[in-house]
Amino acid sequence: MASIFKNEVFGLLARVALGILFVWASIDKALHPAAFAEIVNNYQLLPGGIINIFALVLPWLELLCGLALIFGILIRPSAAWIAVMLVMFIAAVSLALSKGINIDCGCFSTSSHARTLGLNLILQDLGMLFLAAIAYWSNSRMLSVSYVFKRRR
Amino acid sequence: MKKVLPAMIFLLVASTVIGLGINAVKPDGIPLIGDYREVQYGADSAIVPPSAEESDPPFITLKEAYGLYNDPETVFLDARDPEDYRAGYITGAINLPFDWFDDYWPDVEPRLNKDAVIVVYCSGAECELSLYEGRYLAEEGYKNIRIFFGGWTEWAEQGFPTVVPDDNM
Numbered sequence: 243m244a245s246i247f248k249n250e251v252f253g254l255l256a257r258v259a260l261g262i263l264f265v266w267a268s269i270d271k272a273l274h275p276a277a278f279a280e281i282v283n284n285y286q287l288l289p290g291g292i293i294n295i296f297a298l299v300l301p302w303l304e305l306l307c308g309l310a311l312i313f314g315i316l317i318r319p320s321a322a323w324i325a326v327m328l329v330m331f332i333a334a335v336s337l338a339l340s341k342g343i344n345i346d347c348g349c350f351s352t353s354s355h356a357r358t359l360g361l362n363l364i365l366q367d368l369g370m371l372f373l374a375a376i377a378y379w380s381n382s383r384m385l386s387v388s389y390v391f392k393r394r395r
Numbered sequence: 396m397k398k399v400l401p402a403m404i405f406l407l408v409a410s411t412v413i414g415l416g417i418n419a420v421k422p423d424g425i426p427l428i429g430d431y432r433e434v435q436y437g438a439d440s441a442i443v444p445p446s447a448e449e450s451d452p453p454f455i456t457l458k459e460a461y462g463l464y465n466d467p468e469t470v471f472l473d474a475r476d477p478e479d480y481r482a483g484y485i486t487g488a489i490n491l492p493f494d495w496f497d498d499y500w501p502d503v504e505p506r507l508n509k510d511a512v513i514v515v516y517c518s519g520a521e522c523e524l525s526l527y528e529g530r531y532l533a534e535e536g537y538k539n540i541r542i543f544f545g546g547w548t549e550w551a552e553q554g555f556p557t558v559v560p561d562d563n564m
Contacts (some may be wrong), residue, residue, distance in 0.1 A: 275418060276425045295430040298418050301408035301432075310406070319402035 246376060248290050253380025257311045257321070257372040263370065264308030264324060267350045272301035274352045281348035303327070311377060314386020321378040328371045335363050442544040444526055451526065452533045452540035453512070460543040461555055470507060470533075473521055474524035475516040475547070485516065485547070486556040493517075493524040496531075512539040519548030 246252050271278040279297035282288060288296060304327065307320040335347070338359055345361055383389045418424040439455040455463070461475040463469040464485070471488035473480050491503045507513060513532065517524040529542040543550075551557055 245444070272414075275414075276423075280431055290430075292429050294425055294427055295415070298427075299407075300409050300414075302414040303407060306406055306410055306413075316402050316406065318399045319406055322399055323403055323406055380432060393509040 249380060251378055252372040253382025254384040256376035257317060257382060260321075260324060260373045260377055261308045261311030264304045265312065266308075266339035268304035268308060270351050271297075271348070272305060275301075277352035278348060281346055281352060284346070284377070285334055285336055285388050287307045287337060298325075314383055314388060315394060317381055317383070318378055321374045325371060325374040326377070328367050328374060332364055332367045332371075333361055335367070335387065344389075360369070360377070440477060442549075444544060446523060446524065452499055452529045452542055455543050457543075457545045457549045457553060459541075460514055460516070460545070461551070461553075463512060463541065464555070465510070468516060469512045471559065472503075472513055472515045472528065472548075474515055475522070476526040479518060479547075482548070482561050483551065483557050483559040484557050485550055488516075493528045493531075496528070507537065509537050510539065512541060514541045514543050516543040516546040516550070519546040520543075522546060529541045 250265050250267050275294070278301065279294050282293050284289070303323060307323045307327075308321040310316045311324070331349075339361075347363060349363065415427070441459070443454045447557045455483045464471070464487075471485050471487045473484050473490045473494070475490075476492050476494060477490060479494070481490075484490065489506060490505055491499050515525045515529040517528075518548070525542050525544060525546060529540045533540045
């Protein structure tokens with residue numbers, strides 16, 4: 243088991259897969275902050291005053307961390323942020339489900355009824371959390387920007 | 396870990412600068428502090444007037460009323476006087492003033508179904524017209540009457556959808 247977390251190839255696969263997922267998830271939200279803010283508000287978790295700022299910043303954090311993982315820059319900080327975000331998403335979805343709020347998830351898309359909340363969402367987030375752990379501990383620089391530059395020298 | 400935390404702070408700062416920066420430049424940017432109503436739907440338990448009886452139709456909370464409002468099958472009945480109704484009512488509500496019940500009933504009756512959920516309201520806690528009207532309709536065989544005793548006051552305070560006809564004149 244420990245070898246999964248140290249293996250360079252697994253590390254590369256986890257890093258790139260997670261990076262692609264987060265870049266993909268961020269784009270629609272970054273383009274439509276108003277719609278995303280409305281979804282955040284629907285979760286009924288954040289005070290009204292910070293919803294818009296949260297909705298403006300979060301997609302870009304997802305995008306930067308995703309790109310960083312794909313290119314192999316700042317791997318550990320990006321994987322750590324993604325883990326923090328995933329824990330946040332799991333908590334938000336669990337709280338919304340426990341309150342019985344039936345809302346759009348706002349996970350990969352801001353269009354309404356793209357996807358509603360459910361337990362499968364939490365499982366999916368846990369899966370991504372596992373990938374983040376592999377990316378963090380393997381810290382695989384295989385095919386990363388810094389690796390390519392080092393080889394040229 | 397030593398190098399991780401500063402880089403995480405850098406990523407957060409970069410995202411904030413880019414996110415807020417692009418929003419500031421975009422013509423359809425959103426305000427930094429949005430206008431969200433407090434997301435607490437009044438009290439958790441429905442307001443029940445002291446004069447209510449065991450046999451009365453169920454009383455519902457603002458939250459339940461709003462849930463029913465989102466169901467297109469639900470009919471809202473405004474038991475207040477026409478004058479109050481014209482000053483503003485819950486969007487889609489039909490005016491059936493309890494004090495002029497017989498005058499209005501012929502027009503309203505065809506729009507009601509005995510099995511449909513019907514929410515009756517009036518101005519709020521100091522008004523009992525919704526109770527009397529709901530009680531009467533239940534006796535007439537309308538099976539799914541709900542009394543929203545928080546009424547117009549609670550609904551309008553929350554900022555839920557209303558129609559204010561006098562403003563449009």
